[in-house]
Amino acid sequence: MKGIGKRSFSVLLVFALLLACTQAIFAGGTVTYQGDAEKFVFTPGSEYSPTDLFTDFKGVMPGDSITQRVQIKNAVSNHVKIKLYMRALGAGEAGEDFLSKLRLQVVQEGETALFDAPANQTAQLDDWVYLGTFYSGAQVDLQVTLDVPIELDNAYQEAVGYIDWQFKAEEFPVEPSDPKAPQTGVPSQMGLWCTLAWISGGALVVLGVQLGKRRYRTHTEG
């Protein structure tokens, strides 16, 4: 019985470690198109804004150059494809001067830069920019790099700046002529999750069977 307990613990530990690794891959902001009443869901948010995608741009210091990613996903399950667009609405008035000192670059994975300008501007994202057609489960990463000049002085200590990004989705039904399960950007992590679920489920079944056999043996011997 002790052995089974230990083995169960080991399996759970391995599963927890795998889960932790997977979570690390998912770090960064996420834009999920749900397609239902919620439409877009922005995570993780922050104490400053519930829709904040800039997970790594807090407490930045002069001379910092930080890159984080923003993942965009089509989570609609009913085989709907979406055309996705984004644009920048600019900076909030309060932090505009501060943001004008910083440089922001947004690069869509495998593409050229979508935006490369002072952070307060709308620049190349002034109008809607087409990000691609996303089938159910597809996702793409944006790499966002923030450069803080070393010359930023004490006037900008503990400064806060807001940048609004707008996303738009147009839904279309998947046509029979569409390529089968095409992926835009990085393939979905769904496979990994399913594999992990199968492995852990299988391990639990094996353990259950072993436990049952042992109990049966103990019962019959007794």
Place this chain on the structure above:
Amino acid sequence: MKQKCFVLSVLTICISLIASTTLSYFNADDTARNVITTGGVEISLWEWADTAGTIPFESPTDVMPGASVTKIVQVENTGGNAAWIRVSITKNITGADEDILDPELVELNLNTSYWTLEEDGYLYYHASLEPGEVTEPVFTTVHFDPAMDNAYKNATATVEVAAQAVQTDNNGVCALDAQGWPQA
């Protein structure tokens, strides 16, 4: 004829439905409000009258030549980022008749194991001070030279310590390398 009309109507409805399914689409938009914040550097200067750091230093009176007074000076990083630290010390002695007297007769036991006095007059702390950390004392004792004569009777001696900090991130490998110190 009626049957033909019916078939045509049904066909028209079907074609309309197919067309609407193909052409019409839903769309949605939403806005993410993203936030960038900067950090900061914050320090506090502490002067204690005991080694445990529980009794704040208060200026003593009626100190005689040859006496030593405990004054433990430390700097604490009260901000959220690591910082390089430096301090400047200004000594003054003013006689009872407002004469300016020799400040060198007030001696400090500077802690040169952790602080280095540079040509610019500042004492630089050897290590980067992490958030929440406190430096080793700059000095712990103020000694009044026995050579003080009657000119120093009822005089007032002051030892002023000013501390400065600058970020460690992206800013050199030691306090002496660091740029961006506040202007005096």
